[in-house]
Amino acid sequence: MLLAIDIGNTNIVSGVYRDETLIAMFRIGTDKTKTQDEYGMTFHMCLAMNEITPKEITDIVISSVVPPLMHTIPVMCERYFKVTPLIVDYQTDIGIRNCYGIPSEVGADRLVNAAAGYRKYGGPLILVDIGTAVTFDVITEDGAYLGGAIAPGIGISAEALFMRASKLPKIELSKPDRAIGRTTVESMQSGMVLGYIGLIDRVLEEILAELGTNREEARIVSTGGYAALIAKESRYIEETDTNLTLEGLYYIYERNKK
Numbered sequence: 001m002l003l004a005i006d007i008g009n010t011n012i013v014s015g016v017y018r019d020e021t022l023i024a025m026f027r028i029g030t031d032k033t034k035t036q037d038e039y040g041m042t043f044h045m046c047l048a049m050n051e052i053t054p055k056e057i058t059d060i061v062i063s064s065v066v067p068p069l070m071h072t073i074p075v076m077c078e079r080y081f082k083v084t085p086l087i088v089d090y091q092t093d094i095g096i097r098n099c100y101g102i103p104s105e106v107g108a109d110r111l112v113n114a115a116a117g118y119r120k121y122g123g124p125l126i127l128v129d130i131g132t133a134v135t136f137d138v139i140t141e142d143g144a145y146l147g148g149a150i151a152p153g154i155g156i157s158a159e160a161l162f163m164r165a166s167k168l169p170k171i172e173l174s175k176p177d178r179a180i181g182r183t184t185v186e187s188m189q190s191g192m193v194l195g196y197i198g199l200i201d202r203v204l205e206e207i208l209a210e211l212g213t214n215r216e217e218a219r220i221v222s223t224g225g226y227a228a229l230i231a232k233e234s235r236y237i238e239e240t241d242t243n244l245t246l247e248g249l250y251y252i253y254e255r256n257k258k
Contacts, residue, residue, distance in 0.1 A: 003057045003081070004249035006109060007064035007073060009132040010155070011225070014043070015246040016052055022246060024050035032068045039073060040080035060085035061253040063108035063245070086253055088112060094252050095119060096143040106145070109245060110137050114145045116248030117221060120241075124218040126207055127244075128200060128237060131224035132156060136203055138211070149203050154196045154226055161188065173229060197233045204236045 002017040009030060016024040026046040034042075044054060060083045064070050070087070077085045088094070090103045094115035100106045109129070114137050117127045123141040126148075128134065132155065136148035152160075154173060162170045172189075179194060181187030208214060215236055222231035223244040231237040241247075 001052070001056050002059045002061065002250060002253060003083075004246050004253070005060065005062045005073065005085075006112070006245045006249065007062065007066050007069050008109065009065060012073075013245065014046070015243070015249075016047070016050065016057070017250050020250070022243060022250075024052060025243070025246065026050070030066060030069070032066065034072070036072050036076035036079060039076045043076070044080065054081055057081045057083060059083065059253065059257065061088065061249045062086070063088040063112045063249060065107045065109055086256060088249070088252055092252060093256055094248075095255060096139060096145050099144045100147050106147075107135075110135055110148075111145070112245050112248035112252060113137060113223060114139050114248075116244050116251055117241075118143055119251055120244075120247070121219045121221060124211060124213055126204065126218055126220045128204070128220070128222040128227075128231070129224040130154070130196075130200070130222055130226040130230050134196070134200065134224075136207060138207060148207070151199060151203070154192055154230070157196075158188075158192055161192075173226070175229065175233065193229065193233075196230055200230065200237070201235050204234075208236075 004015045006013045011027045012030050013027050015022050028042055060077050062085045074085055077083050088108045090098060090106055094111055096115055096118050113127050113129055117125050118139045123139045125139045127137040132153045134151040134153055138146045138148050175193050176186050176189040179190050181190045220236050220238050222237045222240045227240045231240045
């Protein structure tokens, strides 16, 4: 079985593949202070809850945007699974061309999503990952990764508002019933959720204009933890693909394992 691990700033999302089938998925909070032993025990527990033993894990692939954990997690894999993981970076063969100005600056998660998205949907393609950050990634019809845009995520913005504005509370991020909030919570939900829908649609408009294409010619797909909340209200996003990153890790591992 293949264990795919995506280390994000907020969560570590992992999936277990038996052949091409995703048979288990779990998330744990990203904690830079945890040791390899603490992560090892956590992974063992999550696998046990899915009735998977460590000996069944024969292969591991990792993408990460958290440099401090790029020693901890691979060491954990060696110690607890006796497996040397494949670590995805800008030099990995992902099946598309990395045409970023400085290729090494592209986050591994963005490359993994781009590889999976292009393989699944073709191009031209715009991927919107709505998570800790909101990233936009553009892949051409012939498989060139061009780059995109990065904005702070809605969760970061909500937390910053709570931390910096003394009278504003922590809120649940959900779509408000109306734009004109009648309470502080409703007003914050309106500003945050509707504001991010507007942000995403405006950036997509600019990207489409630069590509010289329209919404019918380009596929626009979202993924990420907040995609279910935001994407369905967008005028441009066609669908949400929750497991895109894990699918990308599986595809890249299969492409590189020999």
